[in-house]
Amino acid sequence: MIDGIKVVAFDADDTLWENEAYFQEFEANFCKMVGCYVTSEQASAELLRTEMRNLHLYGYGAKGMMLCMIETVCKVAKEESGLMAVQEILKLGHELLQIPVEILPGVETVLSALTKKYQLVLATKGDLLDQERKIRKSGIQHYFDRIEVMSDKTLTDYQKMIDGIGCKPQEFLMIGNSIKSDIEPVLAIGGHAVHIPHHITWQYETQIDDSVSHDFFRLEKIEEVLNYL
């Protein structure tokens, strides 16, 4: 039992619904598209470099990924067939932006058990329009008292969010799949955190700080949260 909690916040992508799998499928398709110029490993590495270089400009989300793929194509492709790959990226990107939202197992059980007992917050990072579309399609927005779409999930972003909610850090519990975005910054401001690893994690999110405290719960299934709340 974690005492004193008044607010419970959930990460959305890969905690409430499937997400990274679609991005990785998009990336696999991209690697195939440029397969005549570079190997899959080279394409993937070049794409990640491009994404990191542009993160401060594009932020997270599908549009930034599409633009980074296009930039990578310009770099690796030979002039004459590059434009076909660009068209294909736009086509697949549009599909990515319209994939149905697939709620993860156990999520509704947890939300319906907690919704009357705690103030529930959906705290997600990414493109505003992307995230709003997923939230609307998810059909689970009625469980939440607040929905927070953040452009990033740093310590400062969480501090601002908690100030906006009007609760103390020790009254705040974050549930998420990313150590870097959902766990480490929340612990750093004095909050509680539960880590529920997802089967697929974006490479960027695995670049974690070794000095991160290990003072958090790691659960295999989201339903196990109910044993602690």
Next chain:
Amino acid sequence: MIDGIKVVAFDADDTLWENEAYFQEFEANFCKMVGCYVTSEQASAELLRTEMRNLHLYGYGAKGMMLCMIETVCKVAKEESGLMAVQEILKLGHELLQIPVEILPGVETVLSALTKKYQLVLATKGDLLDQERKIRKSGIQHYFDRIEVMSDKTLTDYQKMIDGIGCKPQEFLMIGNSIKSDIEPVLAIGGHAVHIPHHITWQYETQIDDSVSHDFFRLEKIEEVLNYL
């Protein structure tokens, strides 16, 4: 004097700072780039069609515009030189995402005069990361009690915002440059609105509903707001 106001909200792009001019310059460059295939008018019309078709996917902002330009290039350009135009679009798009924020004349006078007397809200539409970057660079964020980045500015979006603030529509005054986004939806929910036309308006924002009420102030200069508050 408008009585009973507790909250004053400002649109940001083209009300507080320069914006549309940079987008139109980007578009002019784009038209030049594809000038060997189509006329400027055709390029511009094709781009607007592409933007409207993708608005529900991309939302507003520079990344969506870049993707729409790339899609338009794929449509109009001949294969062999299309990729060079794509590279140029990415380059110009990056420049667009990093343009300094130029506060419009009179804005600081108005904000410093109102900041103690009213709850001030910055209510802007667009890409979350784009908007946050501009807000940070603007150096005027300390005047505002709330900053609201919305993916759109419909009647429902304003209703949600006002509910979040906890004020009545008749206590809410919106100041902005777009009839479609800043004036019409605010009047529709029973709020007050002041229109300050900007010298440049995006074509999309000029497609207004003819039935819109004309019960709002139109001022030439933002400082004139101080005569009414």
